[in-house]
Amino acid sequence: MIPNGLFTQIASVIVSVGIIITYVRPEFAAIGATQEEIAVYQTEREKISQVNAQLSALVAKMDEVTQEDQRRLNAYIPEYVDEIAVPRDLQFIAEEAGVIFGGAGYEGQLNYTSPELTDEELVYFPYAHSFSMNFQASYEQLKNMLQLLESNEYPLEVHNLTVTSVEGGFLEVQAGLVTYSHLVADEGGEEVEVIN
Amino acid sequence: MPNTPQKSFIPRQGTATKRRQGASRRVYVFTVLCYFLLFSTLIATGAVFIYGRVIDAQLEDEIVALNEAIGVFNQEEMNKVRDFDIRLRQAQFRIDNSVSAASIFTALEAATVRTVQISELTLERMADTEFVLNANVITDGFDSSIFQRGIFERNDVIESVKIENLALGQETTGEGQIIAAGSQVAFTARLGVPLTKVPFIPNQSTPAPVPVTPPVSTEATSTSTDNELSTSSAALPANTITP
Numbered sequence: 260m261i262p263n264g265l266f267t268q269i270a271s272v273i274v275s276v277g278i279i280i281t282y283v284r285p286e287f288a289a290i291g292a293t294q295e296e297i298a299v300y301q302t303e304r305e306k307i308s309q310v311n312a313q314l315s316a317l318v319a320k321m322d323e324v325t326q327e328d329q330r331r332l333n334a335y336i337p338e339y340v341d342e343i344a345v346p347r348d349l350q351f352i353a354e355e356a357g358v359i360f361g362g363a364g365y366e367g368q369l370n371y372t373s374p375e376l377t378d379e380e381l382v383y384f385p386y387a388h389s390f391s392m393n394f395q396a397s398y399e400q401l402k403n404m405l406q407l408l409e410s411n412e413y414p415l416e417v418h419n420l421t422v423t424s425v426e427g428g429f430l431e432v433q434a435g436l437v438t439y440s441h442l443v444a445d446e447g448g449e450e451v452e453v454i455n
Numbered sequence: 456m457p458n459t460p461q462k463s464f465i466p467r468q469g470t471a472t473k474r475r476q477g478a479s480r481r482v483y484v485f486t487v488l489c490y491f492l493l494f495s496t497l498i499a500t501g502a503v504f505i506y507g508r509v510i511d512a513q514l515e516d517e518i519v520a521l522n523e524a525i526g527v528f529n530q531e532e533m534n535k536v537r538d539f540d541i542r543l544r545q546a547q548f549r550i551d552n553s554v555s556a557a558s559i560f561t562a563l564e565a566a567t568v569r570t571v572q573i574s575e576l577t578l579e580r581m582a583d584t585e586f587v588l589n590a591n592v593i594t595d596g597f598d599s600s601i602f603q604r605g606i607f608e609r610n611d612v613i614e615s616v617k618i619e620n621l622a623l624g625q626e627t628t629g630e631g632q633i634i635a636a637g638s639q640v641a642f643t644a645r646l647g648v649p650l651t652k653v654p655f656i657p658n659q660s661t662p663a664p665v666p667v668t669p670p671v672s673t674e675a676t677s678t679s680t681d682n683e684l685s686t687s688s689a690a691l692p693a694n695t696i697t698p
Contacts, residue, residue, distance in 0.1 A: 290503070301517060371582070422576040
């Protein structure tokens with residue numbers, strides 16, 4: 260039996276409006292906010308899933324690189340430059356080219372970057388290290404020496420070269436060479452990683 | 456008194472009881488609206504309450520799923536991939552900018568006339584843009600100097616030519632005796648050679664590289680990722696490759 264007196268009807272209207280205002284509307288708003296939150300979580304989860312999938316694909320791709328190719332890469336851009344091994348290699352190269360090796364030494368790390376790179380891309384520029392060497396050679400031997408430097412297993416870029424004539428048709432050559440490393444050791448001797 | 460004549464002009468009600476008509480039920484629009492509103496509100500309240508719980512449960516599921524997805528992510532593998540990518544790009548960048556210094560000498564040979572001597576040559580690489588050559592040139596006269604300058608300017612490899620420190624000298628013997636006064640012209644040729652003009656192109660004529668030191672092993676100090684790479688490379692013998 261539903262009372263249908265006027266007062267009851269008015270009371271029911273007031274109660275209905277009260278419920279709508281105090282519960283239904285706020286709850287609707289809360290549901291809306293929760294739905295938005297769910298959408299955000301879904302979006303983020305999809306992104307993370309994509310990253311995970313991409314990471315898995317990249318790891319699989321990286322694992323496909325043969326050990327020989329990895330070794331070549333590590334040789335081309337070694338983690339750290341060996342300050343003794345490089346002059347020794349220069350001596351080997353000089354002997355191979357038949358020049359009179361005068362000496363070689365490590366000059367230090369260079370603040371050398373490429374103007375082509377933006378600030379964000381600077382991480383892709385390896386650390387440059389300078390070495391000096393001098394030798395005496397004939398002109399043909401000098402060219403042969405330069406070709407051997409070019410075809411080395413790791414870069415030995417000629418950044419400075421001074422050629423002067425000496426007696427007997429020989430040339431006195433002083434060269435400044437640059438090679439690169441993936442990482443660099445800081446001043447305290449602690450090794451610092453490029454990334455992170 | 457059933458036989459009492461009815462003289463009154465007021466009609467009297469008969470004794471027979473008339474059937475009483477039932478009370479009319481009036482339905483007001485306001486009443487309908489009121490109850491409609493009330494029941495709608497109650498139904499909506501229940502629905503909102505249930506849907507709210509469902510949505511909350513869905514949110515919790517999403518949070519759990521997100522945490523699981525985050526848990527699957529492997530930071531170590533990410534670092535490994537990034538490290539590998541950076542090293543690859545570093546190598547690629549240097550390979551892209553690798554040049555042949557020997558080609559400069561070959562180009563210089565082609566751009567030098569017979570009567571010209573180069574007594575001293577300095578070469579400097581300006582970042583990854585160009586080589587700047589300073590050649591101390593001695594010619595047997597102004598004509599040769601002009602001719603030489605023209606050849607330098609027309610050379611495909613040499614992009615810029617600047618003649619400096621021009622001086623008229625005299626040709627002497629080894630003992631310092633003058634052979635011909637005023638017959639020698641000396642100048643410094645400043646030549647610009649873009650790196651793009653002398654790229655390093657490995658080919659069959661390129662000499663085999665000299666066996667060199669294997670890459671530095673950093674097992675003791677580097678990360679586990681680096682260790683793996685270093686270990687794998689250290690296990691292989693030193694070889695000879697052409698980059």
